[in-house]
Amino acid sequence: MPPRxxxxxxxGLPPEPASESGLVAVHRCDPAxxxxxxxxxxSEGIPTLLRSRIAQSxxxxxxGSQGEIVVMxxxxxxxxxxxxxxxxxxxxSFP
Numbered sequence: 001m002p003p004r005x006x007x008x009x010x011x012g013l014p015p016e017p018a019s020e021s022g023l024v025a026v027h028r029c030d031p032a033x034x035x036x037x038x039x040x041x042x043s044e045g046i047p048t049l050l051r052s053r054i055a056q057s058x059x060x061x062x063x064g065s066q067g068e069i070v071v072m073x074x075x076x077x078x079x080x081x082x083x084x085x086x087x088x089x090x091x092x093s094f095p
Contacts (some may be wrong), residue, residue, distance in 0.1 A: 023072040026081050034069035038087065044084055046077045047067060 027037055031052075038048045049072045073081045 006021060022075050024075050025070045025072050026049075026078055027071040027085055028068055029071070031069055034071055037071050040088065041071070041073065041081050041084065042074040044080075046073055046084075048072050048073055 027034075029037065033048050039048060041048045051070045051072055052068065054067060
């Protein structure tokens with residue numbers, strides 16, 4: 001029997017970086033909304049990281065949740081960033 005060729009296995013899913021780096025997902029949205037949320041949180045002094053499963057520079061379009069962006073912040077800032085996002089999502093407040 002002739003020797004077999006080399007078998008290349010498909011890699012598994014990458015580990016979630018949240019447990020390694022102390023980041024927590026606070027919001028999931030499309031790329032345009034992610035930039036606005038990032039700007040809002042960083043204007044409040046909260047460092048953010050945008051995470052996606054596809055490279056936006058290679059695939060500039062998305063269909064449904066395929067192009068979903070996850071906005072991640074440090075664990076210590078998670079509660080404050082969620083309250084900021086909840087306040088904005090509730091709409092404008094008029095006196």
